[in-house]
Amino acid sequence: MNERLIIGQYYPANSVLHRLDPRVKFIGSFAYITMIFFAESLLSWFFAAVYLFAMVIISKVPVRLMLKGLKSILFILIFTCILNIFFAPGETVVFEFYFIKITLEGLLLFAKMAARLVLLIISSSILTLTTTPLALTDALEFFLRPFAKIGLPAQEIAMMMTIALRFIPTLMEETEKIMKAQKARGADFETGGLVRRAKALVPILVPLFISSFKRAEDLAMAMEARCYRTDIKRSKMKELKFQRADYSALVCVTGFIAGLIIFRYF
Amino acid sequence: MEIIKFENVSYEYIRTDEQQRITQRFEAIKQLNLSIEKGEFVAVLGHNGSGKSTLAKLINALIQPKSGTVTVNGFDTSVEENIYKVRKSAGMVFQNPDNQIIASVVGEDVAFGPENLGIKSAEILRRVREALESVGMLKYFDYSPHNLSGGQKQRIAIAGVLAMEPDIIVLDEPTAMLDPLGRRDVLKTVMKLNAEKNITSVLITHFMDEAALAQRIIVMEGGKIAMDGKPAEVFSQVEKMRELRLDVPQITELNYMLKKSGVNMPLGILTVKEMTDELCRLKLRA
């Protein structure tokens, strides 16, 4: 099995955050991401960072994994850094060399932007690292449910996501298998120009499509045999239900929002 | 009491072209009559294209007969309102373990059936745990099915059916893609459910040693029942089985060869023990 076959980033651990209702975690992350755009004063930034750091500790997820997500935005960070530092207008010059002029305002602007990005990535990582994809799907179904009145099939969308999550690893494994089999038959995927390489994909894609159709057909039949129907509301083994911890968490989120608004002006 | 009843049942597959014109007709089941008693363990044999899988789908109301009636647990499968009642009482397990597991967590997958029936949460959880327990997979409740073996996946599929509390379980070549260990576990599970919960079991298989474990064997050929009887009765007709392009278990084949060469022994020996007893008796007499 391949490590990349693990879907999502879920990190199994037994923390308060793991046990929270996924809807609360959704709301919490959403509130946090919105609020960091309100952060202004140094104190408010500090408050937001401390709050997030506390969440990281509570989540029991290794900090290493949290930082992994940051790697992908490293490029954006460096790029904005250069833009802001060199080209931001400002009066307080810190450093000057020919046409390069670094101003205090530019540095501050960059710092703010970088802080925002980093906090944003870490906060969404906390959500995906502590919540299984299946629980995320459940939460999403809940938030989509009001739209059912205007014809959005929330139940079916959630079912589609569930099935997709289930079959992604299977299809990835299958792709690998077919590639190996065609290689064993003499196929060559590594050399040649673009056209040749694109053509080389046909022996992989055709069998993959065929087997996927077969799987879809089989799965549809298996679902039907187990009484699946779209004309009635399905029940759930695990109804999402607020526990005491969930209410406390909501209070916590509200506290954070209030705190940030207050600190903003100090 | 008969729980499954086929009366003059026919079914055909029709292939059409883009203009909905019929290009091909294939009669998979022809005027078939069959009744299976409650609590029976029946194995269905037959080469590919003999109509076995069609038979299975007819029991589960996945398809309806073209003519004749199929009655399952008292419900006529052709009546629209009965379909979900039939599917609830006759669960089905398919060949490919990967293509019948719906959720990415074992427990959630087993819950799929009861969730479709609209059963209350607490009751679903109880049923899921009980079903996983009886197939010996309870400790995998929170696992991802992706990393389990084929035999384990099939047992989860069986649990998924059990959670709907069916009276009948139809297994369409459940062991075809498994290794010997997986096959053994699946068969043991089916036999246990049949014995302990009195669940009527219809096992479609290509493996003669599996069929030998059933109480009754039905051999299909050309959409009809070619042979029907106890394993010893069916397997003792080696010539006929060969004609139908099927094997017999090794012991039964040996039994037949010995008998044909003039050894004075009865036909229909299925197990190593029976064969040893018989041979030792013969040797003593000689």
Add this chain to the structure above:
Amino acid sequence: MSIEVKGLNFFYNKGQVFEKKALDDINMFIADGEFVGIIGHTGSGKSTLIQHFNALLTPDSGAVYLNGNDINADKTKHAEIRRKIGLVFQYPEHQLFEISVYKDVAFGLQFLNLPPQDVDRRVRGALKVVGLSEDYFEKSPFELSGGEKRRAAIAGVLAMEPEILILDEPTAGLDPKGRDEILEQIKILGEELKITVVLVSHSMEDVARLVDKVFVMADSKIVLHGSVGEVFANSELLESIGLAAPQITYLMKELSQRGFSAKGGVYTVNDAFRAIKDVLDE
């Protein structure tokens, strides 16, 4: 062509959290022209092992030699090695993709830059060996029956004219008739083409019918090897790793314990018949 494996170790996800030892100190020798079986249940490492034979996987330590040459000494030769070693995967019909059987069998040949008449000769030859007549050439591979599809897929590998043919579970999922046909074909193949054949299987009956020598794998290791008779004599060990000898082996064992002294080394129905008949006729 001979295959020799020396001290081979292989890990999945080496150096990662999910590292798993897949092959543990494998040593084996398969002589030119031998018909060899590798048995073991799913996950025992047999499929991983055979993928080392044609360099689809590279050992983490140890080496694989073909006719005495280390196949991983020169990576640029891998394509050539894969041509010499025909590997038929499990459910090979899943790789079919062309619009006709003929074209599908010819797929691998396009990379060899052969003259068209050679391609034609090889395709026809391969299809003949697997018993698919000219009527099938222009059919879509997807119209064929399960057993026919599989034979077409095997022909695709045979057309490369390999010197070693490796088949991974060639009978899996087939009905008894399809099983018998494929096995019969493989047997003829080994005899006619005089190439080395490696049959990977968990069906003891298949192995007993065809091969000269068996390697038994369990938990990433080779736990037993020898002639079919030698291996089946160890029925306790086989059972302990989730395999079982053919029913006949158990009968013969039981008989000898009960004082019915038939001759040993019997594991097929025909041999058992003769052995028992000999005793009864005495």
